[in-house]
Amino acid sequence: MKKLLSVLVSFMLLFALACGKESDVVKAGETIKIGFLGPMTGDAGNYGKLMSQAVKVAVEEFNAAGGAEGFNAEVLVEDTEGKVEKANPAIEKLAGVDKVFGIVGSVFSSVSLAVAPKAEASKIVMISPSSTHKDLPEKGKFIFRDVMSDALQAIVFGKYLAKVENVKTVAILYIKNDYSQGLAMDFKAQFEKEGGKVVAVETALQGDKDFKTQLTKIKGANPEAIYFPNYVAEIAQMLEQSKQLGIKAKFYSADGFSNPQILELAGDLANGVIYTQAAEQPTSQKRKDFEAKYQAKWGEKPDAFSLNAYDGAWIMLNAIKATSSKAMGGNLKVDRDKVRDFVAKTKDYDGASGKITFTDNGDLVANIGIYTAENKKFKQLKMFKLDGEKLVEIK
Amino acid sequence: MNLFNIPHNELLQHLLNGLTLGAIYSLIALGYTMVYGILKFINFAHGEILMLGAYAGYYVYYLICDPSQGGSFVILAFILSLLTAMVISASLGIFIERVAYRPLRKAPRLAPLLSAIGVSIILMNLAALFFGTKSRKFDYPFDNSTIQLDGTSITPNQIMILVVGLIMMTALKLFIDKSRLGKAMRATSQNQPVAALMGINVNFIISLTFAIGSALAAVAGIMMSLEFKLYPTMGQMAGLKAFIAAVVGGIGNISGAMLGGILLGLLETFGVVILGIPQGLKDTIAFSVLIIILLVKPSGLLIKNIREKV
Numbered sequence: 001m002k003k004l005l006s007v008l009v010s011f012m013l014l015f016a017l018a019c020g021k022e023s024d025v026v027k028a029g030e031t032i033k034i035g036f037l038g039p040m041t042g043d044a045g046n047y048g049k050l051m052s053q054a055v056k057v058a059v060e061e062f063n064a065a066g067g068a069e070g071f072n073a074e075v076l077v078e079d080t081e082g083k084v085e086k087a088n089p090a091i092e093k094l095a096g097v098d099k100v101f102g103i104v105g106s107v108f109s110s111v112s113l114a115v116a117p118k119a120e121a122s123k124i125v126m127i128s129p130s131s132t133h134k135d136l137p138e139k140g141k142f143i144f145r146d147v148m149s150d151a152l153q154a155i156v157f158g159k160y161l162a163k164v165e166n167v168k169t170v171a172i173l174y175i176k177n178d179y180s181q182g183l184a185m186d187f188k189a190q191f192e193k194e195g196g197k198v199v200a201v202e203t204a205l206q207g208d209k210d211f212k213t214q215l216t217k218i219k220g221a222n223p224e225a226i227y228f229p230n231y232v233a234e235i236a237q238m239l240e241q242s243k244q245l246g247i248k249a250k251f252y253s254a255d256g257f258s259n260p261q262i263l264e265l266a267g268d269l270a271n272g273v274i275y276t277q278a279a280e281q282p283t284s285q286k287r288k289d290f291e292a293k294y295q296a297k298w299g300e301k302p303d304a305f306s307l308n309a310y311d312g313a314w315i316m317l318n319a320i321k322a323t324s325s326k327a328m329g330g331n332l333k334v335d336r337d338k339v340r341d342f343v344a345k346t347k348d349y350d351g352a353s354g355k356i357t358f359t360d361n362g363d364l365v366a367n368i369g370i371y372t373a374e375n376k377k378f379k380q381l382k383m384f385k386l387d388g389e390k391l392v393e394i395k
Numbered sequence: 396m397n398l399f400n401i402p403h404n405e406l407l408q409h410l411l412n413g414l415t416l417g418a419i420y421s422l423i424a425l426g427y428t429m430v431y432g433i434l435k436f437i438n439f440a441h442g443e444i445l446m447l448g449a450y451a452g453y454y455v456y457y458l459i460c461d462p463s464q465g466g467s468f469v470i471l472a473f474i475l476s477l478l479t480a481m482v483i484s485a486s487l488g489i490f491i492e493r494v495a496y497r498p499l500r501k502a503p504r505l506a507p508l509l510s511a512i513g514v515s516i517i518l519m520n521l522a523a524l525f526f527g528t529k530s531r532k533f534d535y536p537f538d539n540s541t542i543q544l545d546g547t548s549i550t551p552n553q554i555m556i557l558v559v560g561l562i563m564m565t566a567l568k569l570f571i572d573k574s575r576l577g578k579a580m581r582a583t584s585q586n587q588p589v590a591a592l593m594g595i596n597v598n599f600i601i602s603l604t605f606a607i608g609s610a611l612a613a614v615a616g617i618m619m620s621l622e623f624k625l626y627p628t629m630g631q632m633a634g635l636k637a638f639i640a641a642v643v644g645g646i647g648n649i650s651g652a653m654l655g656g657i658l659l660g661l662l663e664t665f666g667v668v669i670l671g672i673p674q675g676l677k678d679t680i681a682f683s684v685l686i687i688i689l690l691v692k693p694s695g696l697l698i699k700n701i702r703e704k705v
Contacts, residue, residue: 045528209623212412
């Protein structure tokens with residue numbers, strides 16, 4: 001009886017697998033679907049809006065260039081509100097109902113970490129333009145990102161503060177989410193390893209607006225510098241309230257600071273804040289073209305993550321184009337494994353954000369830039385790379 | 396150094412932070428408590444009235460002036476937008492009562508409560524749709540540079556919140572205790588049918604209650620936006636906290652709402668600083684207080700003085 005059952009089950013499994021193949025075919029007249037997963041509404045809605053617009057530009061260009069074997073692509077935008085509980089149904093829809101071949105996203109690390117297993121199981125290539133948590137590429141073969149890892153960012157920044165800026169005491173105020181907490185912890189470990197002292201570590205919850213209690217405690221610890229590895233809605237509040245409390249320390253942040261909304265929310269207080277982000281590569285013609293096209297279509301400037309989203313979408317679409325073939329009945333056959341392998345081989349891809357190369361586990365090979373805000377503009381000050389344990393400035 | 400091993404000026408700073416937070420909670424809590432006092436029903440859309448009041452103030456403010464220029468005209472424009480926001484919020488409060496609560500006045504008590512939650516969700520999403528979800532900066536009408544006093548910092552905005560809060564609360568208290576309309580309000584809250592028999596227009600009094608509560612919410616909303624920015628979900632957590640403040644003080648009791656708000660603001664600050672409750676659990680403090688009060692003294696700290704009616 002048991003044997004019979006197991007035979008039955010294996011037949012059913014085979015059948016299910018065979019059926020699963022169906023999802024790898026784009027029928028004649030339909031579009032190649034890719035997804036965008038990110039916050040479109042809520043406090044962080046601006047991040048998702050800017051990035052999804054970039055993906056739309058990429059898809060439009062792809063279609064204008066003839067698509068893949070004459071098949072047009074289409075992007076389906078799903079809103080996560082930046083929350084895991086909203087992202088789970090969204091990825092189920094993209095994977096189960098829409099059967100997308102790739103996903104640009106998700107935006108926040110917490111969300112990307114949560115949806116990665118489903119993308120991996122459904123063999124969907126996921127390229128995150130902005131999730132910098134160090135564990136993300138480990139989540140699977142199909143999980144990539146074209147933004148640099150926090151671990152790298154935090155390590156370089158820890159070394160930079162201790163060695164280059166000669167800062168001795170730092171306080172950290174971070175929001176309890178994967179992105180901020182990961183950065184804060186990695187930075188703390190590195191900074192202490194370099195001989196610096198972390199005099200206060202304070203936390204808050206995402207969505208908090210009042211940080212005066214934490215900042216008052218930090219003021220009491222009298223640090224030379226304060227590190228705010230958070231997103232702009234919170235950083236703006238922190239900068240303003242620090243000023244209100246008369247804190248004289250220097251302020252540092254990470255790439256969450258690079259959203260231009262900070263310039264509007266924090267005004268002059270954004271000036272002089274130093275932060276890390278992937279090093280700016282020489283402005284290529286490709287980037288100029290993209291920025292012009294983006295500006296013309298959406299009436300605003302893309303942020304750094306949008307460049308990544310645009311490149312991610314193109315890498316994925318190129319892979320689909322290169323590996324899929326015409327099948328019977330005018331259908332398009334897309335092999336998910338081949339798409340993944342093609343994406344994984346990406347080396348020195350000439351994108352709008354610069355040259356993109358993936359490491360073996362799907363992480364981005366990157367140099368780190370030290371930036372600041374000045375007169376309502378972001379500016380790169382220096383550029384570093386890690387050579388083993390050593391911090392090397394790239395001139 | 397003192398009992399808590401925290402420098403005096405730092406302790407004073409925490410006290411100040413807690414008080415400003417508490418003053419905002421108090422202002423919002425007044426609206427909850429007034430409505431509850433009269434209708435025995437919690438208006439969960441109160442937080443959204445606050446948010447819409449703040450947006451109304453924002454648009455009027457930026458319509459009539461450019462705050463970056465400064466000067467006395469900006470202050471005038473600010474006061475004008477504050478008043479306009481109060482009027483708009485008051486009308487909105489009256490409108491919501493007419494549409495969503497009055498038809499349900501005779502229904503079981505759960506029905507208007509659910510209706511209120513529905514209104515709250517609708518308003519929040521409409522705001523997100525029309526105003527967008529990003530945070531907006533509400534520029535200060537005055538120079539908000541910090542004033543330093545012996546290591547303790549206070550901003551003009553904090554002073555304004557404390558002063559305006561105090562004025563609003565005292566005015567309301569005087570209005571309810573001394574004026575004829577206030578007397579009619581108190582009568583309505585004690586016994587609606589009898590108040591109606593005495594010639595009081597109960598419907599008018601209820602509308603008035605909503606109008607005053609909502610106007611106060613608009614003030615609180617604008618104070619909040621100056622301090623914490625403007626966004627469609629701003630009323631959510633603030634509304635919940637203010638509701639707790641109202642319950643803590645004794646719901647239906649005006650002085651109780653003020654006390655509850657200030658107490659909650661201080662507890663949230665000092666719970667973290669002195670009791671060492673992790674910062675991430677800050678909101679938990681408020682909700683724990685609610686549970687404790689409901690268990691130990693469900694009528695709230697200031698029990699409403701119910702006179703026997705002969």
